[in-house]
Amino acid sequence: MFVLPIPDVKQRLKELAKKGFAKAGYHVSRAFPRYEQDGLVTVHNDHFRHVPSFQAAYRRGLQAGHGVDPRFEWRVHVALWAARASLKTRGDFVECGVNAGFISSAIMQALSWNQLDRKYFLIDAWNGPQTNQYNEAEIELGKLRLAEDAMVAGSFVTDLDRVRSNFSEWPNAVVLPGVVPDILSSVPVVEVAFLHIDMNCAYPEQAALHYFWERLSPGAMVLLDDYAYFGYEQQRIAMDEAANAIGTEILSLPTGQGLIIK
Numbered sequence: 001m002f003v004l005p006i007p008d009v010k011q012r013l014k015e016l017a018k019k020g021f022a023k024a025g026y027h028v029s030r031a032f033p034r035y036e037q038d039g040l041v042t043v044h045n046d047h048f049r050h051v052p053s054f055q056a057a058y059r060r061g062l063q064a065g066h067g068v069d070p071r072f073e074w075r076v077h078v079a080l081w082a083a084r085a086s087l088k089t090r091g092d093f094v095e096c097g098v099n100a101g102f103i104s105s106a107i108m109q110a111l112s113w114n115q116l117d118r119k120y121f122l123i124d125a126w127n128g129p130q131t132n133q134y135n136e137a138e139i140e141l142g143k144l145r146l147a148e149d150a151m152v153a154g155s156f157v158t159d160l161d162r163v164r165s166n167f168s169e170w171p172n173a174v175v176l177p178g179v180v181p182d183i184l185s186s187v188p189v190v191e192v193a194f195l196h197i198d199m200n201c202a203y204p205e206q207a208a209l210h211y212f213w214e215r216l217s218p219g220a221m222v223l224l225d226d227y228a229y230f231g232y233e234q235q236r237i238a239m240d241e242a243a244n245a246i247g248t249e250i251l252s253l254p255t256g257q258g259l260i261i262k
Contacts, residue, residue: 038072039230040254048077053110060109061102064166068100075225075255076106082221082259083107083194089219091118091191096180096208097198097225098124100157101166104173104196113170120173121187123180126163128156130179133203138234147200181207192216198225202238209242213262220262224250227258 035046048054058076062069083093095104104122107113113120129147138144150156157163160177167173176183181204192215197205209222216222226232227239227250239258243250251259 035074038070038075039256040074042254046074049073054080057106057110061106064101064105066100070102072255075257076103078253078255078257078259079103079196079223080107080110082223083111086194086219086221087111087116089193089217091193091215091217091220092189093118093120093194093196094123094187094189094192094212095121095196095198096123096204097196097200098122098126098163099155099198101163103198103225105166108170108173113172116172118172118193119189120170121176121189122163122167122173123176123178123183123187124163125179126158126160126177128158130201130204133201135202135234138202141231141234143201143231143234180204181211184208184211189215193220195220195222196225197222200226200232200235202234205235206238206242209239210246213246216262218262222260222262224258224260226256228252228254229256232256 033041033043035042035044035049054073054077057080058073061076086093093104093107098104101122104120108120128151129144131144131148134144134147160175164175167175176187178186180199184207192212195208195212195216197208199205199208205224212222224235224239226235228236236258239250243260248260248262253259
């Protein structure tokens with residue numbers, strides 16, 4: 001996921017929230033809000049941020065990103081919850097769109113991955129954006145230009161040795177360089193318990209969901225990183241179409257993510 005410029009609406013959101021609470025008879029203290037990150041502003045409980053196991057997982061994600069903090073703790077919290085819930089069903093874990101490996105590293109840290117008899121398949125081209133995969137609407141919205149600018153800025157990890165080094169502490173983490181959907185038929189997985197999709201482009205994300213759907217075990221989790229995120233409307237449309245075709249529905253989350261339970 002790349003963060004698109006979001007209009008400066010924070011102060012306006014604060015004012016509207018304060019008015020709403022006041023009408024309901026609540027007093028909003030000066031501590032408002034409790035959480036302001038990644039497009040999400042809320043007064044609700046963010047206790048998970050202070051749990052040592054969460055902090056350790058987030059630090060491991062930071063290590064994968066060479067210290068670059070995207071400031072998306074709630075997004076990571078959702079990913080950890082979904083991954084942990086996936087342990088109740090059969091199968092391996094799959095991530096399509098890994099980049100530096102922030103989310104997957106945090107998950108493997110949190111779940112003590114080396115103690116589990118499962119594989120984590122990590123799929124990414126690791127050679128920058130696949131410019132031929134963007135549809136006309138995405139190009140018109142500037143998504144291709146944004147990806148190209150991100151490549152120039154160094155946001156895409158292209159050093160495969162760095163990626164393999166990051167995941168080397170987990171022998172059952174399998175790094176699979178390749179382009180989705182071309183590589184999918186060569187992924188040696190029979191059953192999938194957790195599928196994380198984050199490729200910033202509608203076509204490969206839709207293809208990944210279609211491919212893995214029949215391989216997902218009952219109760220498996222599918223986490224879509226950009227489903228409801230600001231500026232990623234084409235991905236939402238594509239994933240809604242895919243979900244409708246396979247007879248399911250996507251839960252839209254205020255973090256910008258989307259969630260499916262098989």
